[in-house]
Amino acid sequence: MVIQEINTMDIASAQANVWERLSQIGNSNQVGSAYLFSGPAGSGKESLSIQFAQLLNCEKPSHQSCEICPSCKRFQKLQHEKLTIIFPLPTPKSQKKDDNSDDNNAINRKDLELVTDSIFKKSEDPFYKILIPKANRILIHSVRELRRTLYFKSEPIGRKIVLIFDAHLLSAGQGEAANALLKILEEPPGNTTLILVTDHIELLLPTILSRCQRIGIPRLNDGFVGEWLQMKMVKESEIKFLAGLSRGNIHQARFLIAQPIGDLMKLVGGLVKTITDDEPDQWRKFTQTYSRLAHQEPTTISFHFMLLKIWFRSINRLQKGIHDLLHDTSFKPIMDRILRENPNANFSAVAFELEEAILSIPQNLYMPLILTNLLIRIQKHLNP
Amino acid sequence: MKFSTSKTELQQALQKLSKATPTRSTLPILGCVLIESTEEKTTLRATDLEITIQAEIPVSLEQAGATALPLKTLLDITNELPETRITLTVDDKDRAAIITDAGEYDLMAKPADEFPAVPDTSGSQKVDVPGDMLKNIIGATSFAVSRDELKPALTGVLFRISSAGITAVSTDGHRLVKYTRKDFNANGFTGDMIVPRKFLAFMLTQSITGDVSLLIGENHLTAKIGNDMVLTRIIDERFPDYESVIPKENDKTLKADKNALLGAIRRVSIFSNKSTHQVALNMEATFCKITTEDPEKSSKAQEQVAAEFDGEALTIGYNADYLKDVVNHVSGDKIVVEFSTSISAALFSSENAEENTESLMLLMPIRLND
Numbered sequence: 001m002v003i004q005e006i007n008t009m010d011i012a013s014a015q016a017n018v019w020e021r022l023s024q025i026g027n028s029n030q031v032g033s034a035y036l037f038s039g040p041a042g043s044g045k046e047s048l049s050i051q052f053a054q055l056l057n058c059e060k061p062s063h064q065s066c067e068i069c070p071s072c073k074r075f076q077k078l079q080h081e082k083l084t085i086i087f088p089l090p091t092p093k094s095q096k097k098d099d100n101s102d103d104n105n106a107i108n109r110k111d112l113e114l115v116t117d118s119i120f121k122k123s124e125d126p127f128y129k130i131l132i133p134k135a136n137r138i139l140i141h142s143v144r145e146l147r148r149t150l151y152f153k154s155e156p157i158g159r160k161i162v163l164i165f166d167a168h169l170l171s172a173g174q175g176e177a178a179n180a181l182l183k184i185l186e187e188p189p190g191n192t193t194l195i196l197v198t199d200h201i202e203l204l205l206p207t208i209l210s211r212c213q214r215i216g217i218p219r220l221n222d223g224f225v226g227e228w229l230q231m232k233m234v235k236e237s238e239i240k241f242l243a244g245l246s247r248g249n250i251h252q253a254r255f256l257i258a259q260p261i262g263d264l265m266k267l268v269g270g271l272v273k274t275i276t277d278d279e280p281d282q283w284r285k286f287t288q289t290y291s292r293l294a295h296q297e298p299t300t301i302s303f304h305f306m307l308l309k310i311w312f313r314s315i316n317r318l319q320k321g322i323h324d325l326l327h328d329t330s331f332k333p334i335m336d337r338i339l340r341e342n343p344n345a346n347f348s349a350v351a352f353e354l355e356e357a358i359l360s361i362p363q364n365l366y367m368p369l370i371l372t373n374l375l376i377r378i379q380k381h382l383n384p
Numbered sequence: 385m386k387f388s389t390s391k392t393e394l395q396q397a398l399q400k401l402s403k404a405t406p407t408r409s410t411l412p413i414l415g416c417v418l419i420e421s422t423e424e425k426t427t428l429r430a431t432d433l434e435i436t437i438q439a440e441i442p443v444s445l446e447q448a449g450a451t452a453l454p455l456k457t458l459l460d461i462t463n464e465l466p467e468t469r470i471t472l473t474v475d476d477k478d479r480a481a482i483i484t485d486a487g488e489y490d491l492m493a494k495p496a497d498e499f500p501a502v503p504d505t506s507g508s509q510k511v512d513v514p515g516d517m518l519k520n521i522i523g524a525t526s527f528a529v530s531r532d533e534l535k536p537a538l539t540g541v542l543f544r545i546s547s548a549g550i551t552a553v554s555t556d557g558h559r560l561v562k563y564t565r566k567d568f569n570a571n572g573f574t575g576d577m578i579v580p581r582k583f584l585a586f587m588l589t590q591s592i593t594g595d596v597s598l599l600i601g602e603n604h605l606t607a608k609i610g611n612d613m614v615l616t617r618i619i620d621e622r623f624p625d626y627e628s629v630i631p632k633e634n635d636k637t638l639k640a641d642k643n644a645l646l647g648a649i650r651r652v653s654i655f656s657n658k659s660t661h662q663v664a665l666n667m668e669a670t671f672c673k674i675t676t677e678d679p680e681k682s683s684k685a686q687e688q689v690a691a692e693f694d695g696e697a698l699t700i701g702y703n704a705d706y707l708k709d710v711v712n713h714v715s716g717d718k719i720v721v722e723f724s725t726s727i728s729a730a731l732f733s734s735e736n737a738e739e740n741t742e743s744l745m746l747l748m749p750i751r752l753n754d
Contacts, residue, residue, distance in 0.1 A: 070497055079413045081433050081500035107408045116412050144533050151536035152434060152580070152617035153603035155504060183534065189620060 011047045011126065012064060014224040018048060018217055023063050026055040031159065032213045033188035036167070038201040039217030042249030047126035048217065049163050049195045050075070056193065057082060057158035071158060078123040082158055084149070085119065086142045087165040088135035127228075127250045130165060137172035138164065143180040150189050160192040167196035168203035178205050185211040219248030222325050232257055241265070244325030247310050255303075268307050269334060275308070275378050276338055283375050291367040298361050305361075309354040315339065316347035342382045349381040385449025387421050388471040389441050391462060391484075397439035398459040400612065401430035403586055404437040405455050416452035418499040419472070421445055430455055431500055433617075435583050438502075440611040450496035453480055461489055503615060505606050508599035509573045511545070515592030515609070517565060521552045524563040524743060526584040527709055530556035537621035540578040545570045545600075549740075553626050559706050560626060560746040561713070567740040578623055579605055583616035630746060631729050634722035636695030638667055639735060642719040646711045648674050648687040653704030655685035661704040664752055667693040667723075676704070700726045701752035710745045727751060 012019040025031055035052075037045040051065070054075035058065035065072050074080040092108050107115055111132060118130040146162060154160060164170070170178040185194065185208065196212060198204060225243045228250060234242060238261050245264070246253035256264065274282045293301040314326040315335045327335070338345075357374050361367075398417065406414055409432070418429040421443065429438040451474040461482060462470070471483040480493040522541070530538035535557070542553040550568040554561050577600065592609055599606035606615040653663055656676040666673040672691040677684040700723065710732050711719060718735035732745040 070501065074498060074500075077413075077498060079411050079498055081411075085410065107410070109408065112408055115410055119410055120412075147536065148533040148539070149434065151620050153620040154617065155603060180534075 010224060010227065011044045012051060014220055015044055015048060015217060018215060019051075021215070022048065022052045023055065026052060027061060027063075031056060031193055033192060034185055034194045034196070034212040036201070036204070036209065036212035036214045037195060037197045037217055038214065039199070040219045040249065041199040042127075042246075042251035042253070043217050043219050044127065044250065045197045045199075045217050046122075046129075046163075046165055049197050050078070050126055053083060053161040053163060053193075053195065056161065059157075076123060078119050080161075082154065082160045084146060084160075084162045085165065086138060086146065086162065087130050087132070088137055088169045089115070089132055089139050089142065090134040091137070091139065092141065127254070129251055136169065138166070138170045138177045140176045140180050143170075143177050143184075147180070147184060150184065150192060154191070156191065160189070162192070162194040164194065164196045167198040167208075168200040170196075170208070171203055171205055175205065178208055182207055182211075220250060221248065222246075224248075225250065225253050226325075229253060229257065240325045241329040241331075244314065244329060245307060245310055247313075252306075264307075265330065267304065268311055268331070271304060271308050272311060272334060272338070275375060276342075276382060278379060283372075286375070287368050287371045290371055294361050294367040302358050302361055305354050305358045309351045309358070312347045312351040312354065316351065319345075319347060344384055345382045346384055347381075350378050353377050353381065385419070385421055385451055386446040386471070386473040387426060387443040388446075388469050389426075389443040391465050391468050391470055393441045394470055395459070395462045397428050397441050398455060398462060400439055401428055401437050402455060402459060403589075404430045404432050404435050406432040413452060413494060413498050413500070415454055415456065416494055416499065417455040417458060418450065418452050418496060420450040420496070421448050423448060429499075429502070433500065434580060435586065435617075436503065436613075436615040437586075438613040438615075449474060451478065451480065452494040452496055452499045453491065457491060458482075503604050503617075505599050505601050505604055505615070508601035508604070508606065509571070511569070511571045511573055511598045511600060512595045513568065513598055515594060515596050517568065518596050518598075518607075519588060519592065521550065521563060521565060522584045522588055524713060525552045525554040525561045526581060526588070527713060528554040528556055528559050528561045528745075529581045529584075531581075532556070536619055537578060537623050540580040540619045541584060542576060542578050542623040542626075544576050546574050547572075553623070555624070555626065555746075558703070558748050559710060560629065562626065562630070562742075562744045562746075564742040565740060566742075573600060575600070576623065577605060578619035578621060580616055580619055583607075583614065586614060629729070630744065631722075631724060631731065634724045634728075634731055636667075636693070636698060636723040638665075638672060638691055638693050638719075638721040638723065640672055640689055640691035640719055640721075642711060642714055642717055642734075644689045645672065645674075645691070645719060646708065648689050649704060649708055649711065652676050652685045652687050653708065655683045656704050657681075660750070662701055662750060662752070663704045663707065664699055664701045666697070666699045667691070667695075668697050669693055695723070698723055698726060699752065700730070701750045702747065703750055706747055710747050713745065715741075715743060 037049050039045055054072055055061055055065045057071045057075060057080065059069035059071055060066040071080065075083065089107060090111060114132060118132065121128045122130055170181055222243050225246050225248060226239050229239045229242055234257055242253060242256050245256055274286050290301055314324045315338065317324045318327055318335050319339060353374055357370060360370050401417055414432055420427050425440050426443040427438055427440050429436060465484055465486060468485050474480045474493050478493045478495060480491050482489040525541045529541060533539065538555055544551040547570060549564060549566040551562060551564045587607060590609060597608040604615050604617055606613060649663060652674045653661065653676065655678060656663055657678040657680060663674055663676045666675060671688050673686060673688045675686040714732055714734050715738060716734040716736045720733050720735050722731040727749060729746050729748050732747060733743060
């Protein structure tokens with residue numbers, strides 16, 4: 001309970017500008033029927049959407065929800081009768097609908113425990129990311145179930161709220177879930193607000209985008225991530241390093257604190273050395289290792305390249321005299337050395353090359369060639 | 385909270401409540417039964433947010449209170465117990481114990497305030513209806529309710545209540561049923577409401593003796609049966625203008641024995657195509673021939689039923705499943721079907737309508753392959 005209070009209070013203050021706008025909407029009589037919360041991963045969009053939904057149903061609302069009324073208490077547990085949460089689920093093995101049952105056909109019986117457990121964890125920690133194994137799309141069953149229940153009359157107090165997490169996955173497959181949702185967005189039921197939440201606004205159908213009011217959510221500041229790490233009992237000496245590598249992404253911070261910090265430092269240091277030194281043997285080993293990883297463990301290579309990207313962005317800021325948390329860590333001497341050795345380097349372009357490489361991983365391209373080109377281009381940017 | 389009750393009373397109440405408990409909900413609290421004990425009464429309540437069922441049980445109360453217990457666990461243990469007294473206690477840390485002669489079973493309860501609040505039914509209009517009349521109205525119409533969630537208005541039965549009685553209408557786009565009872569006493573209430581299928585299905589399974597009190601509210605319909613209460617949310621949609629689709633100029637009339645016609649359709653339809661379920665009615669002056677053919681399985685069937693047909697010979701195709709449903713729901717022994725052309729809607733009714741009752745069923749044909 002204490003953890004939840006810290007989290008919920010902080011997200012409103014950490015995203016103060018966004019909350020100000022949401023609070024104004026919530027306290028006005030002009031609440032829209034559909035909103036789209038978009039922004040970088042781990043910026044607290046889902047947490048904000050829950051807070052906003054709670055405010056819209058609070059019995060004594062002000063700038064924030066009261067947290068003590070029965071409605072707020074049920075929202076805190078994500079067990080409110082006016083709240084529906086939709087998120088990606090595994091495709092049910094049998095698509096046949098049981099006509100005699102009004103149960104939620106979107107959820108496999110074997111996944112139900114996992115789903116309810118995930119919702120419980122989400123209620124305890126709003127930054128918890130609900131990830132059900134083998135769930136790679138929002139099912140049309142979920143939208144159909146929503147459609148069945150949304151058109152019932154309800155008490156005029158408060159609003160029916162539908163939160164759709166990872167909304168870009170509505171468009172997965174043939175986009176049938178997105179099209180089914182479109183019908184609801186076109187003729188929204190009264191006293192209902194749908195909140196779509198996504199990291200990838202570009203993947204949503206234009207017809208859905210045009211029917212939602214957009215709320216852009218920026219990345220979290222390093223100070224907030226630092227406080228969050230402190231709350232998670234991370235050592236004081238490691239907070240700057242982890243907050244710097246998290247880049248305002250709370251999911252990344254959560255992932256990083258599960259890794260041994262010494263290994264992370266060694267990994268980043270080793271990778272920086274490999275790609276900045278012009279050593280053919282190391283390059284060959286790098287290309288071979290990461291080609292294999294791209295095939296076998298694509299998430300690992302993405303994670304490694306993302307760490308590198310953050311590191312090069314940080315050295316770019318050092319070059320331009322802008323402070324960054326990683327400048328206060330043991331990376332600083334390495335950065336100073338590389339800056340001395342490459343005084344005219346374009347580190348921003350190096351970070352961009354790494355971003356391109358990350359995007360190419362899921363595209364089934366010939367990775368040895370991609371990686372070799374990456375190393376050559378980085379060398380060019382280091383010594384223009 | 386602490387009270388004791390008989391196993392049978394608790395079991396019967398829980399069995400009733402289990403109809404309103406979703407088995408695959410993302411709200412775990414809905415898997416619980418809310419037990420509220422006061423000096424006056426002890427009630428059990430379950431909801432799936434569409435319907436809410438509340439039952440009252442007689443108890444020997446020691447300490448009042450409220451709690452939410454997992455319904456399935458409570459029902460399972462009650463089912464397994466022999467006839468005995470059951471004592472239920474819940475402490476302030478939500479630890480519950482079921483104490484019987486056989487033993488003691490401990491489980492965790494959930495706080496009562498996590499359970500969805502009971503909908504506000506104040507301001508509802510009370511209408512008393514004889515139980516058998518209510519079941520007749522529901523039975524005559526609920527079979528034609530649509531299951532297509534893309535058309536929310538059609539997933540329930542429209543009840544149009546006025547001083548002239550009640551008209552219940554249901555349709556799924558292929559068939560439409562309009563059932564009127566003129567002897568329905570609306571107690572001054574006038575209005576429309578679309579009642580969802582689940583509530584209607586539940587009411588059909590209840591054995592009702594005497595009157596049912598209907599509380600008609602802005603958002604909910606509540607039925608009070610004795611000490612039990614069933615509440616449903618009403619569908620917030622506009623029902624289509626059904627009167628405009630009921631044909632007024634069907635000039636060809638078929639009269640036949642209902643059971644003979646239904647039996648023939650049932651037998652012939654066994655040989656129909658499994659995806660189209662297509663059967664044809666060939667009507668001549670003195671008979672009606674029911675035919676079907678399934679080229680995929682090289683099967684065909686035909687049967688002739690004595691009938692009176694007033695009009696030019698006509699052949700019309702139907703989905704056998706819909707046709708069986710409609711014919712089966714015609715009351716009395718004699719059926720009257722009014723046709724116009726082979727591609728327009730036909731009207732099915734009973735030759736000898738019951739007093740104060742009007743029943744009309746519309747069925748759309750399917751185009752026959754020549």
